[in-house]
Amino acid sequence: MSIYIGNLSYEVTEADLTSVFAEYGSVKRVQLPTDRETGRKRGFGFVEMGTDAEETAAIEALDGAEWMGRDLKVNKAKPREDRGGSFGGGGGRRRDNFSRRY
Numbered sequence: 001m002s003i004y005i006g007n008l009s010y011e012v013t014e015a016d017l018t019s020v021f022a023e024y025g026s027v028k029r030v031q032l033p034t035d036r037e038t039g040r041k042r043g044f045g046f047v048e049m050g051t052d053a054e055e056t057a058a059i060e061a062l063d064g065a066e067w068m069g070r071d072l073k074v075n076k077a078k079p080r081e082d083r084g085g086s087f088g089g090g091g092g093r094r095r096d097n098f099s100r101r102y
Contacts (some may be wrong), residue, residue: 001046001052001055001060001075001077002046002047002048002055002076002077003021003046003047003048003049003055003059003074003075003076003077004044004045004046004073004074004075004076004077004078005017005044005045005046005047005062005072005073005074006043006044006072006073006074007042007043007044007070007071007072007073008032008043008044008045008068008070008072009043009067009068009070010040010041010043011068012032012041012045012068013032014030014031014032016068017045017047018030018047019032019056020062020067021047021049021062024049024054024057024058024061025047025049025050025051025054025055025057025058026049026050026054027047027048027050028048028049028050029046029047029048029079030045030046030047030048031045031046031047032045046077047093057073059074059075059076059090062074063075065089068071071079
């Protein structure tokens with residue numbers, strides 16, 4: 001399982017997160033997703049710790065804590081939802097399946 005960290009500063013680095021979470025146990029992996037087009041960090045990240053107990057301790061200590069001028073949102077990460085294989089926006093009403101009355 002991993003930990004979701006939201007409301008991160010765009011200046012944060014993987015090394016920064018590693019040092020903060022290392023206070024609560026062994027950090028196995030840190031991810032900071034970036035925007036595909038701009039390469040800019042997206043303001044959230046994920047940390048994997050060695051044990052569930054370490055994750056729980058980190059979540060309890062850091063959720064709501066101020067760090068780098070921002071109030072962190074820290075909780076267990078939810079599994080990624082499968083978005084399916086469709087391309088394009090989709091949304092909205094399909095006009096070919098509705099009839100008009102005049």
